[in-house]
Amino acid sequence: ETGVTQTPRHLVMGMTNKKSLKCEQHLGHNAMYWYKQSAKKPLELMFVYNFKEQTENNSVPSRFSPECPNSSHLFLHLHTLQPEDSALYLCASSQAETGGNTGELFFGEGSRLTVL
Amino acid sequence: AQSVTQLDSQVPVFEEAPVELRCNYSSSVSVYLFWYVQYPNQGLQLLLKYLSGSTLVKGINGFEAEFNKSQTSFHLRKPSVHISDTAEYFCAVSENKLSFGAGTTVTVRA
Numbered sequence: 001e002t003g004v005t006q007t008p009r010h011l012v013m014g015m016t017n018k019k020s021l022k023c024e025q026h027l028g029h030n031a032m033y034w035y036k037q038s039a040k041k042p043l044e045l046m047f048v049y050n051f052k053e054q055t056e057n058n059s060v061p062s063r064f065s066p067e068c069p070n071s072s073h074l075f076l077h078l079h080t081l082q083p084e085d086s087a088l089y090l091c092a093s094s095q096a097e098t099g100g101n102t103g104e105l106f107f108g109e110g111s112r113l114t115v116l
Numbered sequence: 117a118q119s120v121t122q123l124d125s126q127v128p129v130f131e132e133a134p135v136e137l138r139c140n141y142s143s144s145v146s147v148y149l150f151w152y153v154q155y156p157n158q159g160l161q162l163l164l165k166y167l168s169g170s171t172l173v174k175g176i177n178g179f180e181a182e183f184n185k186s187q188t189s190f191h192l193r194k195p196s197v198h199i200s201d202t203a204e205y206f207c208a209v210s211e212n213k214l215s216f217g218a219g220t221t222v223t224v225r226a
Contacts, residue, residue, distance in 0.1 A: 043206070043216045043219075090160065092160075102165075102167055102210060103208075103210025103211075103213055104150060104162065104214075106162075107152075108159050
């Protein structure tokens with residue numbers, strides 16, 4: 001069983017729907033990440049949270065809204081998405097971004113999103 | 117600034133043959149190096165990592181990689197692949213934040 005759990009594993013939504021992706025880590029980490037993985041494209045870092053504070057927003061459209069209520073949970077709220085937003089959304093966690101962090105990430109299995 | 121180049125986007129290989137996946141990086145400081153594997157419909161799993169010490173690193177599933185500082189490379193190898201090694205492989209480099217290469221798709225055929 002992975003230390004990073006993502007739900008749902010699959011999601012189909014219309015362009016006018018509002019839905020959320022959830023990520024939970026049981027590794028005692030203090031940094032959490034959202035990545036987007038589209039077919040035939042490199043992994044795209046979307047957001048980084050370090051000790052619940054957002055430290056990176058990689059020019060992500062506002063129709064994606066992250067929330068990090070504590071160091072163990074991370075959400076990605078979705079609304080008014082476009083078909084090109086269909087992708088695998090990966091959550092990851094790591095030791096805190098500062099203070100000797102090696103950068104090693106621990107990934108969840110991803111949420112496959114299809115926007116109709 | 118750090119960057120990672122995976123030189124092969126697709127590598128077809130026959131079962132029980134050896135495979136090498138090439139990775140070069142650029143960085144102005146000492147780095148940590150990683151290989152991740154992504155099986156179909158799954159997230160990324162760590163295969164192996166180089167943090168310090170011996171330049172030959174052994175990972176899971178019979179994979180190993182060699183850190184070559186002078187050539188700024190971290191190539192991944194396996195002497196004999198199985199069908200189950202069909203996956204996408206990502207090289208990554210970190211000064212303290214991870215940067216990924218574009219990935220190499222390995223397809224193992226019987």
